[in-house]
Amino acid sequence: MSENQTIPLPEKEYVTLNLGPTHPATHGIFQNILKMDGEIIISTEPTIGYIHRAFEKLAERRPYNQIAPITDRLNYCSAPINNMGWHMTVEKLIGCEVPKRAQYIRVIIMELARIADHIICDSVIGVDTGALSGFLYIFQEREHIYEIFEEVCGARLTTNTGRIGGMERDFSPKAWEKLEYFVKHFPEKLQEFENLLLRNRIFMDRTINVGAISAERALAYGFTGPNLRAAGVDYDVRVANPYSSYEDFDFQIPVGTNGDTYDRFMVRLEEMKQSLGIIKQAMKNMPDGPIYSPDVPEFYLPPKEDVYSKMEALIYQFKIVMGEMDVPKGEVYHAVEGGNGELGFYLISDGGRTPFRLHFRRPCFIYYQAYPEMIKGSMLSDAILTMSSMNVIAGELDA
Amino acid sequence: MIATQPHIEWMEAVTARLQAEFGGNILSIEQSYDFPVVVIAKQSLMDVLSFLKNDPDMGFTFLTTLCGLHVPGYEGGEFGMMYQLQNMQQNRRLRIKTYMPESDLDVPTATNLWPAANWMERQEYDFFGFNFIGHPDLRRILNMDEMNYHPLRKQYPLEDLGKHDKDDAKFGR
Numbered sequence: 034m035s036e037n038q039t040i041p042l043p044e045k046e047y048v049t050l051n052l053g054p055t056h057p058a059t060h061g062i063f064q065n066i067l068k069m070d071g072e073i074i075i076s077t078e079p080t081i082g083y084i085h086r087a088f089e090k091l092a093e094r095r096p097y098n099q100i101a102p103i104t105d106r107l108n109y110c111s112a113p114i115n116n117m118g119w120h121m122t123v124e125k126l127i128g129c130e131v132p133k134r135a136q137y138i139r140v141i142i143m144e145l146a147r148i149a150d151h152i153i154c155d156s157v158i159g160v161d162t163g164a165l166s167g168f169l170y171i172f173q174e175r176e177h178i179y180e181i182f183e184e185v186c187g188a189r190l191t192t193n194t195g196r197i198g199g200m201e202r203d204f205s206p207k208a209w210e211k212l213e214y215f216v217k218h219f220p221e222k223l224q225e226f227e228n229l230l231l232r233n234r235i236f237m238d239r240t241i242n243v244g245a246i247s248a249e250r251a252l253a254y255g256f257t258g259p260n261l262r263a264a265g266v267d268y269d270v271r272v273a274n275p276y277s278s279y280e281d282f283d284f285q286i287p288v289g290t291n292g293d294t295y296d297r298f299m300v301r302l303e304e305m306k307q308s309l310g311i312i313k314q315a316m317k318n319m320p321d322g323p324i325y326s327p328d329v330p331e332f333y334l335p336p337k338e339d340v341y342s343k344m345e346a347l348i349y350q351f352k353i354v355m356g357e358m359d360v361p362k363g364e365v366y367h368a369v370e371g372g373n374g375e376l377g378f379y380l381i382s383d384g385g386r387t388p389f390r391l392h393f394r395r396p397c398f399i400y401y402q403a404y405p406e407m408i409k410g411s412m413l414s415d416a417i418l419t420m421s422s423m424n425v426i427a428g429e430l431d432a
Numbered sequence: 433m434i435a436t437q438p439h440i441e442w443m444e445a446v447t448a449r450l451q452a453e454f455g456g457n458i459l460s461i462e463q464s465y466d467f468p469v470v471v472i473a474k475q476s477l478m479d480v481l482s483f484l485k486n487d488p489d490m491g492f493t494f495l496t497t498l499c500g501l502h503v504p505g506y507e508g509g510e511f512g513m514m515y516q517l518q519n520m521q522q523n524r525r526l527r528i529k530t531y532m533p534e535s536d537l538d539v540p541t542a543t544n545l546w547p548a549a550n551w552m553e554r555q556e557y558d559f560f561g562f563n564f565i566g567h568p569d570l571r572r573i574l575n576m577d578e579m580n581y582h583p584l585r586k587q588y589p590l591e592d593l594g595k596h597d598k599d600d601a602k603f604g605r
Contacts, residue, residue: 089584252494268520364469398555
């Protein structure tokens with residue numbers, strides 16, 4: 034090779050970067066194969082399905098009451114909302130009216146779950162910008178919520194709470210005590226968290242105009258929940274199609290304008306306050322009465338003393354445990370406002386003891402496909418932030 | 433005031449419009465719980481969906497979900513697709529269903545109307561094996577690429593075949 038000969042440089046070379054499947058920054062099992070130009074993302078190829086458990090197939094062989102534990106494992110950050118959504122779907126199918134007290138208790142539990150879900154998402158946005166302190170402070174409150182769940186149903190994360198036709202048990206005095214403690218102390222803790230991030234210059238620089246999506250694109254991509262509201266569309270299932278007495282409560286639906294990471298953060302922050310307001314109203318106006326519908330004894334385990342002394346109760350106990358409840362034919366869709374969007378259950382019953390077909394409308398499965406478009410042209414660190422602000426939960430994504 | 437239940441007159445208006453536009457391709461319209469359900473012939477699927485999306489009177493601009501169905505006993509309509517649309521302004525929902533025989537699982541893609549349909553259709557391809565004509569990237573999404581069957585079809589039993597404690601008879605079928 035002569036000294037004067039020049040080596041031609043390649044025109045442009047991209048780097049392929051494999052982010053995931055298990056990467057500490059992605060908070061779940063997501064794989065993204067990124068094509069990078071320096072630190073700028075050119076294109077993204079997401080691969081999902083790493084924790085696919087075929088829930089839609091599993092549900093076809095389970096009696097209706099045994100499907101509730103499956104729903105726990107969809108969005109496991111707000112499992113009670115999924116449980117209640119499922120119970121309400123079956124109640125719609127069998128035409129069961131749930132007593133008011135049970136509906137209010139459900140509202141309290143669902144709103145607690147929403148707060149827990151938003152705490153995780155918002156604090157993790159902070160963590161991904163490098164602000165760990167807020168996460169550490171606010172997670173104490175999530176612990177208090179889980180203690181309430183533990184008091185109500187015995188479980189913390191995968192709650193399997195509520196039953197078709199009502200609630201499995203009323204709140205114990207201890208649960209009320211814990212709930213009152215939480216309601217009293219949460220606002221100041223939330224304020225503390227807010228002060229750490231809300232007007233923090235570094236946080237604002239990292240999140241404003243990062244991962245933005247317009248309202249038109251968000252609707253085209255089937256966004257729902259806080260991500261859609263951050264883009265400026267005031268769609269909330271709790272208001273559009275009220276379920277479980279949400280029409281009794283007075284609350285605001287916060288909306289953003291830019292649909293960027295900061296707006297998503299802000300919408301969730303405000304929703305936590307609104308949820309707290311709903312919980313307070315529900316506690317104040319809690320009606321008396323039964324906590325399950327007397328019309329559907331075939332779905333509600335009778336008290337143990339009745340099982341040992343009454344024939345009818347024994348029969349129902351046996352039928353429930355063996356999964357022998359017959360359900361009418363029908364086809365229903367019921368949606369609830371989950372932690373990250375409209376969680377829908379499309380259920381077809383052919384009159385058997387298990388669903389003929391059950392389809393979950395999983396909000397984050399639908400909106401995660403906009404992720405490549407949202408991070409195109411942004412930096413890798415912003416892509417991480419965008420993903421955490423979208424609140425993509427692996428369990429729900431892969432079902 | 434937002435309507436929470438579909439109004440009868442609105443249902444009748446939609447029914448009349450759909451009948452006028454598509455006539456014989458509308459096989460049935462009924463109310464299933466709180467939902468109007470329209471069963472249509474497969475060849476008019478795209479026309480109906482784009483009409484519902486683009487017509488200003490209809491305004492079903494949001495695709496809530498879609499899913500596949502497998503009904504083994506239904507002669508000539510063993511497989512089905514369900515599309516659920518939403519009119520957010522007027523807060524109305526509508527379900528479109530179409531059935532097709534097992535020999536012809538070609539379905540036109542809805543990705544041209546809604547980008548959201550992309551992964552939903554990939555999922556139904558993965559589960560049932562529908563061939564979405566015109567889909568930009570029809571690959572499996574949740575299961576591994578090497579899988580050579582479509583697991584949500586009813587011929588694949590969930591339970592171990594050696595076990596008899598979960599016979600169909602015991603599930604009321």
